[in-house]
Amino acid sequence: MSPFAFRIGQGFDVHALVEGRPLILGGVTIEHSHGLKGHSDADALLHAITDALLGAAGLGDIGRHFPDTDPAFKGANSRLLLREAYRLVQQAGWTLVNVDATIHAQQPKIGPHAGAMVANIAADLCVTSAEVNIKAKTNEGLGHLGRQEGIAANAVVLLRALDTPSQP
Ligand SMILES: Nc1ccn([C@@H]2O[C@H](COP(=O)(O)O)[C@@H](O)[C@H]2O)c(=O)n1
Numbered sequence: 001m002s003p004f005a006f007r008i009g010q011g012f013d014v015h016a017l018v019e020g021r022p023l024i025l026g027g028v029t030i031e032h033s034h035g036l037k038g039h040s041d042a043d044a045l046l047h048a049i050t051d052a053l054l055g056a057a058g059l060g061d062i063g064r065h066f067p068d069t070d071p072a073f074k075g076a077n078s079r080l081l082l083r084e085a086y087r088l089v090q091q092a093g094w095t096l097v098n099v100d101a102t103i104h105a106q107q108p109k110i111g112p113h114a115g116a117m118v119a120n121i122a123a124d125l126c127v128t129s130a131e132v133n134i135k136a137k138t139n140e141g142l143g144h145l146g147r148q149e150g151i152a153a154n155a156v157v158l159l160r161a162l163d164t165p166s167q168p
């Protein structure tokens with residue numbers, strides 16, 4: 001166990017936008033011409049948050065726990081991966097304080113769906129919606145994200161040791 005009461009973690013993910021796939025972000029299916037390609041449901045936001053949680057707890061990364069070579073995770077619902085990762089984080093002695101994330105998507109608009117994403121993530125991580133914040137940015141038309149070749153996400157989390165009080 002770490003000698004510190006708090007630990008931070010960060011995560012990043014990017015998936016290619018392709019035709020013929022649903023666009024799923026934060027567990028929300030968004031009406032769009034293209035969806036994200038991946039072994040699982042390719043939910044880049046949940047993968048970034050999962051990696052941030054695992055990183056903060058010193059538990060490696062999403063691919064170590066859920067390999068993309070394992071048929072068990074083909075088409076997997078990333079909410080299940082997030083919940084399992086958080087179970088491991090709690091087992092290691094940590095609880096979530098808050099999560100903050102940014103989706104990088106030229107299109108579609110994320111704002112109208114952010115509340116539903118927050119609700120899903122809060123439910124999966126057993127916190128209230130006040131502890132989860134989802135932001136979105138275009139890439140100002142620049143680079144692969146600006147050309148709508150993919151969607152990326154960054155996340156940061158703060159964990160508190162389970163044996164420390166939640167209030168100072
Ligand atoms: N896919 C997106 C991208 C952006 N937003 C919202 O628009 C604001 C401005 O974004 P810029 O990239 O032009 O700075 C941003 O703060 C979001 O509120 C969005 O909803 N969906």
Ligand SMILES: C[C@@]1(CO)OP(=O)(O)OP(=O)(O)OC[C@H]1O
Binds near residue numbers: 041
């Ligand atoms: C989630 C996993 C496992 O299905 O696959 P992908 O959906 O391809 O996602 P990625 O973020 O590339 O890596 C983690 C994988 O192990």
